[in-house]
Amino acid sequence: MTRKPRSVDDVRAAIFAAADLPLERAVTLPPEAYVDPGFFQLEADTVLAGGWICLAHVSQLKAKGDYIRLDLLDEPIVVIRGRDDEIRVLSRVCPHRGADILHPVFGGPNEGNEKILVCPYHRWSFEADGALKGCPEMDRAEGFEKSDWRLAPFRHEVWEGFVFVNLSGDAAPLAELYAPFREMIAPWRTAEMEVVIELKWDCAFNWKIMVENWIESYHHLGIHHTTLNPSMPAATTWTDEEQGHFIRCHLPFTPKVGAEVAEAARTGDAMGGFAPVPGLPLDRQTEWGLYLGLPCFMFLTARDRVIWYRLLPQAADRCALLTTTLVTKAAKDAPDYADVLAAETKMLSDFHMEDMQVNAAMQAGLKSSKVVKGRLSHLEQPIWHVQRYLARALSEGIAEAAQ
Template identity: 80%
Template sequence: MTRSVLSVEEVRKAVFEAAELPLSRAITLPPETYVDPGFFAHEADAVLSRGWICLAHVSQLKKSGDYLRLDLLGEPVVVIRGRDGEIRVLSRVCPHRGADILHPVFGGPEEGNEPILVCPYHRWSFEADGALKGCPEMQKAEGFDKKDWRLSSFRSEIWQGFVFVNVSGDAAPLAELYAAFADMIAPWDTAEMEVVIELKWDCDFNWKVMVENWIESYHHLGIHHQTLNTSMPAAMTWTDPEQGHFIRCHLPFNKKTTEKVMEAAAKDAALDGFKPVAGLPLDRQLEWGLYLGLPCFMLLTARDRVIWYRLLPQSEGRCALLTTTLVTRAAMADPDFAETVAAETTMLRDFHLEDMQVNAAMQAGLRSSKVVRGRLSHLEEPIWHIQRYLARSLRVAEPASPSV
């Protein structure tokens, strides 16, 4: 018997019902939440556009004019550092006739340095703060004033060195939402770290498939059984109580790895990776810390690095992913830094390939008429937290009931 397809309203109801279950009875969400274009459109408006999405780290935009060209929820944006040193998130849509001034068809790079942004259509040009600089042959347009024709901007904030955007413009400040999160990662001083590895992935799966797989460590004993599970066994992982706007998970090392780290920590020495972050408490060195700033800011802390994932949802079945590694400037000064980067890039690619494979398989299964809603293990508690966040966000976005 073929499973009937749920409407968007039925999916919403199912999300609410799942979120109300205790963890011991938790179930997966309906497959429509991952594969239905109607639900993705609703979710994009009600959840993603109203939340904070991380686009960059300040170290990727060091000089005036440095930019990143990105597409987010149907909006063509450019993240750019101005002459005043400020980083802004601007629309790429020219206020003259609506062209995307950095569209890929023009052959420009996804990132680079352009102190002046020029629309190829009619050569209107813009400063890196969005101000209109030049507009040829507009002298006969009555009442035309260049000050009125800027590139539009999106609300953005820099938090712990990361550049976030809020498309709707009405989210609470990050300092409020992520206050406890900031305290937890303070020992790494991420604003002073630098991105030294970047790997781009074109993903044929829903954004929630990515974040759910990433934040739960139950799958260490499956797809990562020969990589991560050898040092961080799934059964040892655990999750902090519900925080509301972010999730924190602990991935402690097994006995053998713990002994090696303790020996290295006593000498302030590196193991296989980079020079360790100075001043980290020993207990923080004996685990990987996983954080999900809801909806999709993924951060991993380790004794010698931070791994950050930029996830940009594109459709019900696609997202763009950048996996990065950040290290301290002291680590970058190490004589063996280049060799370490090469080795750690291979490591990062290898275990992420395992995730990409299983995520693609997950998306394929979710499209089947035979897919069923499964039960969650206690080790998948973070998925339950995501469900509860999703339900809260959908409820907040509900239209007001008409007055009687």
């Protein structure tokens, strides 16, 4: 018998019900939460637009005029460093007739340097702070004032070197939401690190499939059984108690690998990878720290690097992903840096390719009429935390819409 699809209201109710269960009875969400366009629109309007989405790291925007072109939930966005050295998040929509001034059809790059942004349609030009600079043949427009016609800004914050946007404009400050998160990652001094690896992925699956796969390590014993599980076994991973606005997981190394790391830290010897981040406590060196700043800021700490994932939800069955590695400036100056960079780029690509494969398989399976309500392992506790966050965000969105 074919399963009858749930309505958006039914999906929302199912999420509330799942979030109310204790971890020992935790279940998966209904498939419509991952495949239904109507539910994705609700989610986009509440969970995603109402939260903070990470767009860039400051090291990707070093010079005045450096910009990154992005699309997020149908909003054409440019992240750009101005002449005043400030980073801003602006709309790419020209206030004249509404054209996307950096649309890919014009052939420009996704990243570049332009101290002046020019709309190809009628040559209106804008400073990197959004101010209108030039507007040909507008001298006969009665009451026209250049200062009234800017590229619209989006609310943004730079947190620990990462540039976030809040599309709704009314989220609580990141300093408030992520205060304990900041303390946990403070030893890495991420604002001073630099992005040295960028891998782009076009993902034919829902954004939550990526988030849930990434934040639980149960799948180390499956798809990562030859890449990650030998050094960080699924069975020994564990998750902090619920934090509210972020999730923290611990992926400890095996005793053998942990002892090797401890010895290298004691003697100062290299043991592969980049030059270590200085000053890290030993217990932070002998595990990977996995963090999810809700809704979708994916962040990983290791003894020699930080790995950050830029996830941009696009549709019920599509998201854009950039996987990056950040290291210290000292690591870039090491004599073997070029060789290490090549090896670590391959490593990052290899185990992420495994994730891309299972995520695509998940999206395909969730479209089936035979999908059933699954049960979660205790090792999937982070997914349960995600469910509880979704329920809260959806509930708050409903309350705000009713006002």
